[in-house]
Amino acid sequence: MAVLISDRWKEPSVCEACGNDFTCGATLSGCWCSDVKLTPDERNQLQNRYKNCLCRTCLEKVGNKD
Ligand SMILES: [Zn+2]
Ligand SMILES: [Zn+2]
Numbered sequence: 001m002a003v004l005i006s007d008r009w010k011e012p013s014v015c016e017a018c019g020n021d022f023t024c025g026a027t028l029s030g031c032w033c034s035d036v037k038l039t040p041d042e043r044n045q046l047q048n049r050y051k052n053c054l055c056r057t058c059l060e061k062v063g064n065k066d
Contacts, residue, residue, distance in 0.1 A: 015055035022055035
């Protein structure tokens with residue numbers, strides 16, 4: 001059901017990259033994900049590749065390619 005729920009209450013999501021449960025800390029429009037440091041370029045890549053946010057572990061992998 002597509003019901004608008006308060007943005008402050010996020011349902012846990014499943015990460016598209018690793019399948020783990022996680023909870024996105026940002027609204028979807030501003031996602032990827034406010035806590036994790038990513039360049040605008042990296043954010044664009046994520047938005048092109050995935051519909052939804054990824055878990056923190058996967059986001060940090062994108063941000064730290066060392
Ligand atoms: Zn993940
Ligand atoms: Zn997010």
